[in-house]
Amino acid sequence: MVNLEQLKQRSGSQCELCKAQENLAAYEVPESAGQSTPQVLLCQVCRDQLDNPVQLDSDHWQCLADSMWSQEPAVQVLAWRLLKQLSGETWAQDLFDMLYLDTDHLAWAQAGTLPEERDLAQHRDCNGVRLQAGDNVTIVKDLDVKGSSLVAKRGTAVRGISLTDNPEHIEGRVEGQRIVILTKFVKKNG
Known part of the structure; x- marks a missing residue:
């Protein structure tokens, strides 16, 4: 070696x-x-x-x-x-x-x-569009963030997402806080 x-x-x-x-x-x-x-x-x-x-x-x-x-x-x-x-x-x-x-x-x-x-399992948004690391998405439903008082509002843009091992989850930054978001509650921008 x-x-x-x-x-x-x-x-x-x-x-x-x-x-x-x-x-x-x-x-x-x-x-x-x-x-x-x-x-x-x-x-x-x-x-x-x-x-x-x-x-x-x-x-x-x-x-x-x-x-x-x-x-x-x-x-x-x-x-x-x-x-x-x-x-x-x-x-x-x-x-x-x-x-x-x-x-x-x-x-x-x-x-x-x-x-x-x-x-491989693929991450897909609420419309079935494939998500990739670095994509920008928009939240389509108000989401309560577990463990905090933060509510991620519908229409909030999340830039530069990260993919997780679970195809139903992505990570992104909302109001300066890194959170896990269910893919069924986002749509890909552009």
């Missing part, structure tokens, strides 16, 4: 996927055919999205246009998996079509693919 200093030296102290230089940590790339689990150096944003594929931000992953050409097999495998997951985006499909992995690395990439989007 590679230690953190070796990863920093190999990567030039930057995320091996998006080139960010802050909040770097080792990330294990599972399903390797070898004895040990290979590691890559990733930023917090990349790690969070890999650990929670429901929240993949396709704009962030345009960085794969550069990192997919890495000489490091574990980085190539992660790029393949992410591009496969994002293949609904034209730019991602174009990159995926260009990416070549040798037979062993392709088998490794396929063995640990990210769950397909249709297999």
Whole structure:
């Protein structure tokens, strides 16, 4: 197993996927055919999205246009998996079509693919519109906030929501307080 200093030296102290230089940590790339689990150096944003594929931000992953050409097999495998997951985006499909992995690395990439989007529970608003992290929503009903005297009024805009593990809940900031909101009581803006 590679230690953190070796990863920093190999990567030039930057995320091996998006080139960010802050909040770097080792990330294990599972399903390797070898004895040990290979590691890559990733930023917090990349790690969070890999650990929670429901929240993949396709704009962030345009960085794969550069990192997919890495000489490091574990980085190539992660790029393949992410591009496969994002293949609904034209730019991602174009990159995926260009990416070549040798037979062993392709088998490794396929063995640990990210769950397909249709297999994951999705957050949907009161109209059935899919919600994504960072969306702006409007509350459609007055809501009493448990544990406080706050009432989130109908028509209140909630900007930059966060998704939770439960597809019926989102998190957002209302009147300076971070609260959990049921998705059936919000509608997506725009």
